[in-house]
Amino acid sequence: MCGITGWVDFERDLDHEHAVLAAMTATMACRGPDDEGMWTDAHVGLGHRRLSVIDLQGGRQPMMADSGCGAGSGTPDPGGPGTPDPGDPGTPDPGTPDPGTPAAVLTYSGEVYNFRALREELAAAGHRFRTRSDTEVVLHAYLEWGDDLAGHLNGMYAFAVWDTRAECLLLVRDRMGIKPLYYYPTPHGVLFGSEPKAILANPAARRVLDADGLRDLLSFVKTPEHSPFAGMYEVRPGSVVRIDRSGLRKRRYWQLEAREHPDDLATTVATVRELLDDIVTRQLVSDVPLCTLLSGGLDSSVITALAANGLAERGAGPVRSFAVDFVGQTERFRADAMRDAPDAPYVHELAKHVAADHSDIVLDTRDLMDREVRSAVLRANDAPNGMGDMFTSLYLLFRAIRGHSTVALSGESADEVFGGYLWFHDPEAVHADTFPWLAMFGRAGGERLGLLDSGLIKALDLPAYRADSYGQALAEVPRLPGEVGLERRMREVGYFHLTRFVQYLLDRKDRMSMASGLEVRVPFCDHRLVEYVFNAPWAMKTFDGREKSLLRAATADLLPESVSARRKSPYPSTQDPAYEQALHEEFGRLLARPDAPVMPLVDREQAHAILTESVGSVSSEFARRAVELVLGLDQWLEEYEVEVDLPA
Template sequence: MCGFAGWISFGRDLAGHRPEVEAMTATMACRGPDAAGVWIDGPAALGHRRLAVIDIDGGAQPMRADTPDGRVAMVYAGEAYNYRELRDDLRRRGHRFTTESDTEVVLRGYLEWGAAVAERLNGMYAFAIWDARSRELVMVRDRMGVKPFYYFPTEDGVLFGSEPKAVLANPLAPPVLDAEGLRPVVALIDDPVDGFWRGMRKVEPGTVVTVSANGIRTERYWTLRTAEHTDDLDTTVATVRELLEDIVERQLVSDVPLCSLLSGGLDSSALTALAARRSPEPLRTFAVSFTEPGAEFVPDELRATHDAAFARELAAHAGTDHREIVLDPAGLADAGLRSTVVRAGDIPYGYGDSYASLHLLFKGVREHSTVALSGESADEVFAGYRWTHAEASGGTRTFPWLNMVPSRAPVLRRDVQDALALPEYVRDAYGSAVAAVERAPGESDLEFRMREVSHLHLTGLLRILLDRKDRMSMATGLEVRVPFCDHRLVEYVHNAPWAMKTFDGREKSLLRAAVADVLPESIAQRVKSHYPQTNDAAYATAIRAQGRGLLDTPGHGVFDLVDQQWLKAAVEEPSAAMPIEVRLGLELALDLAVWIDDYAPVIRM
C-alpha cells in the first residue's frame, strides 16, 4: 500500500518545479513510510511514497517502462490480488519482468491492454499512468472505491493525489470550501464526484479518467448492474462459500506480517476462521475494547452484547494468536488526537471516537503487523443492518441510514443551513442514486425496493465507511484489506433475491449459512453489534469542556459556520448523559474548529 501525488502541466516543463512536487509527495509519508521517489519528465511529474508489502526489495516507484514509441511511467497504490495469474498471461505474451511486484504487472498490463487493464484486475487500487506516447495521463480507481483518488483541474493540466492534502500542497489548488463541498459531510451522504474542496474532484469508483491537452474525459469500466440470479438456495450458499475461500486465499498473500481484525461478530469471525485454516502459522488477531477486561458492559440500542468474550471464543476456536487493544475512553477526547484524526481525513467529518478509536486501534496493530484483514462491507453486501430490514416492511424514500442518525444541521448557523438547503439536497441525491438502479424482468415491488436499498448501501454508505477505514489505517502505515469488497462477491450477492438473502428470517442469512461449519454456534447466531463507541461519562465531560474552551474564543473562524447559542446550550446541558443529537453536533463543531486551525480555509457559503 502506498500514497502518490502528481502534476501534469501541458504548458510548461516541470523540471524547475521539483520542490512543489516533493512537497506534494511528502504529505503522503504516512501512507508510505518505507521509501520515496519523484520522477519528472517535461510536462509530467509523479511522486510516490511506498509501504512495502509485496516484493520488499523490488517494486520501487515511480515505475517506468520504455517502448519504441516513448516512455510510460506509473504511480500505484493498493493490491492486485490476481497479479500472479496476470503475470503468467503477460509472460506468455512476451513481456519480461524484473521484479516480483504487482506494480510491475499492472504497468505491463497497461502496455498490453491499455486502460482496459483495469477490467482484468481483482483488488483494491488507484493508479496514475503518464503515457508519453500519446501525451496523456490515465487515472484509474478500483470498482468499489476502496482506495481514494482526487484530482484538481488546472488551466493547463491537472494536479492529483491519493488524498486532498497532496493536491493542496501545490499553490495552484487553494483551500476553499463552499456549500457544495460541505453538504454531503453534514448530510452523511457520499458524493461520488465532488472532492469537498472547491474545484477538487474524485476519480469515481470503477472509472478511468484521461487527461490530455484537449481536456478531461471519463469512462466507466464497471458499475453495479442488475443481472438475473438463476441459482437455487443450496447452490447460492455453496457459491458464496467458494468465493470467500478464494478471496481469503488471495488476500493472505504478503511478504510482511499479516493479521485479522476480530470483533467476535459474524463478519470478522468468518474471515478469521477461513484465514486461520490457510495460515501456515497461528494467525494474529486483534480486538478493540473501551473497557478493561471484566469491567461492566452497558448495552445500548446498537450493541446488545460485548465484543471481547466472543472474540476470545473465536480466537480459541480458530487457534489464533490473539491480543486485545484496550482504549482509555477519556483519552479518546484528547485534543491532539482529534487534530491527528482530522488531518488524516482532510475533512471535518465530526464523528469523534468512532474515528479516533479506529486510529488508535490501527496504531496498536501496526506495532505487530503491516497488513490486516477486515470484515468491513459485509453488512452492506449481505443486508446486515436493522434499518435495511425495516425497508422491507415499508420505509421512507430516502437513504435508509438517515432514519437512524439525527441531523447535525442544528449546530450550524441559520444562514449556513439556508445555504446548504439540506432537505432539497438529500432529496435530489436520493433521486439520482435510485435512478441508476435497473429493475429485473418480473421483479416484484418488494424485491425491487430491496435491490434499490442494496444499491444505495453499496454505492453510498459503504464508500463513507471505506474512506474512514482507509484514512485511519494509512495514517498509521497499516494496510487494511477488505475481502467482502471483492467485486465478484458483491455482484453475485447483490443480484440474489431478497427472499434468499433472508431465507431464515434473519439478517445476513447467506453469509451465516456459508460459514456456519467453521464457527462456534454462539457466534454464528450472534445478532449484529455495531462498531463500539464509548459511553463513558469522562468522554462526554471532556468534549463539553472543549466546547466551552471554544466559546472562550468568540472570534474563532468556526463561528462563521457554527451557531454559538447552540454550542452554549450543548456545553451547559446539566444532564450527565449526552443525547446523541447533542454529541454529534458537538463533535462536528470541534472537528470544524480543528480543521480551520490546520487548513486555514477560505469559506464561501
C-alpha cells in the same frame, strides 16, 4: 500499499518544479513510510511513497517500461529526460518519444491479488519481467491492454499511468472505491493524489469550502465524485479519468448490473463459501506480517476463521488478531438500539475457537482526547468527521497494530453486501422516499446539526440536496424486466449501500490505517462476490428470517454458535462518562473563543444551552455528535486554513 501524487501541465516545464513535487510527495509519507520516488518530464511529474508489502526490493516506484515490453529497473529516475525545443527541426513528432524515454511510467497504490496469473498471461504474450511485484504486472497490463487494463485486475488499487507516446495521463480507481484517488483540474492540466493533502501542497490548489462542500460534509450521503474542497473531485469507483491536451474525459469500466440469479438456495450458499475461500486465500499473500481485525461479530469472525484455516494449510499459523476495547466497557455496558452486548466476550470466544494469537487494544478517555492524536486523525482524514471517538479509536487501534503487522484483513462491507444493517429490515425505513439510513436515523441526524446556525442550515437546504442525491442514485439502479414489489425495492436499497454508504466506511478505514502505514484488505469487497450476492433475490438473502442469512449459512461450520447467531453490532463507541465530560469541557473552551473560525457557523444560543446540560442526560446522547462535529469543523478550518465561501 502506498501514496501517489502528480502534476500535469501542458503549458509548463515541470522539470524545474522538483520542490513543489517533493512537497506533494512528502504529504504521502504516512501512507508509504518505506521509500520515496519521483519522476519528471517536461509536462509531468509523478511522486510515490511506498509501503513495502510484496517484493520488498523490486517494487520501487515510479516504475518505467519501454515500448519493447521490458520493464525498467524499478529505480526512480531523479529527473527523467527533458523535452527538446519544439522549434528544433530534429524534434520528433508528438507521440514519438526520444530514444531512451520510457513508453509509460506508473505510480501505483494497492494490491492486485491475481497478479501472478496476469504475469503468466503477459509473459506468454512476450512481456519480460525484472521484479516479482504486482506493480510491474500493472504496468505491463497497460502496455498490453491500454485503457482497458482495469477490467483484468482483481484487487484494490488507485494508480496513474503517464503514456509518453500519447502524452496522456490515466487515473484509475478500483471497482468498489477501496483505495482513494482525488484530482484537481487546472487550466492546462491536472493535480492528483491519494488524498487531498497531496493536491493542497501545490500552490495552484485553493482550500475553499463552498456550500456544496459543506452539504457533502453534513448530509451523510456519499455523493460520487464530490469532495469537501471546491474544484477538487474524487475519481469515481470503477472509473478511468483520462487527461491529455484535448482535455479531461471520464469513463466507467465497471458498475453493478442486474442479472437473473440462476442458482437455488443450496447452490447459492455453496457458491458464497467457495468465493470466500478463494478471496481470503488470495488476500493472505504478503511478504510482511499479516493479521486480522476482530470485533466478535459475524463478519470479522468469518474473515479471521478463514484466515486461520488458510494459514494453517500452508503451515504459517496461527492467525494473529486484534480488537479494540475501552477501559471498563464490558463492566459498565449499557444496551441501546444498536448494540445489545459488549464485544469482548465474543472476541475472546472466537479467538479461542480458532486458536488465534490475539491481542486487545484497550483505550481510555485520555487516549481518545489526546490533542496530538485528534490532530493526527484530522490530518489523516483531511476533513472533520463528526463521529469523534469512532475515528480516533480506530486510528489508535491501527497505530498499535502497526507495531506488530503491516497488513490486516477486515470484515468491512459485509453488511452492505449481504444486508446486515437494521434499516434493511425496517419496513418504514426501506419504503421511505429517501436513503434508508437517513429515514431510520433522521432524528439523530437533525440533532447532529442542531448546533449550527439556523439561517445557514436553511440556506444549505439539506433536504433538497439529499433528495437530489437520492434521485440520482435511484435513476442509476439496474433492474430486471418485470421486477416488482419488495424484490425491486431491495435491489434499490442494496445499490444505495454499495454506491452511497459503504464509501464512508472504506474511506474511514483507509485514512485511519494508512496514517500509520498499515494496509487493510477488505475481502467482502471482492467484485465477484459483490456481483453475485447483489443479484441473489432478497428472499434468499433472508431465508432464515434474519439478516445476512447467506453469509451465516455459508460459514456456520467455521464459528461457535454464539458468534454465528450474534445480532448485528456496529463498531464500538466508548460509554465512559469521562469522555462526555472531556468533550463538554473542550466545547466550553471553544465557546470562550469568539474569534474561533467555526463560530460564524454556530447557533450560539443552542451552544451555550448544551453547556448547562448534565453529562449523561438523554439529550446529551444526541448532543455528543453535534459537539464532535463543531469541534472537528473548527479544528479543520484552522489547521487547514480553509477559505469559507458560504451563502449569507
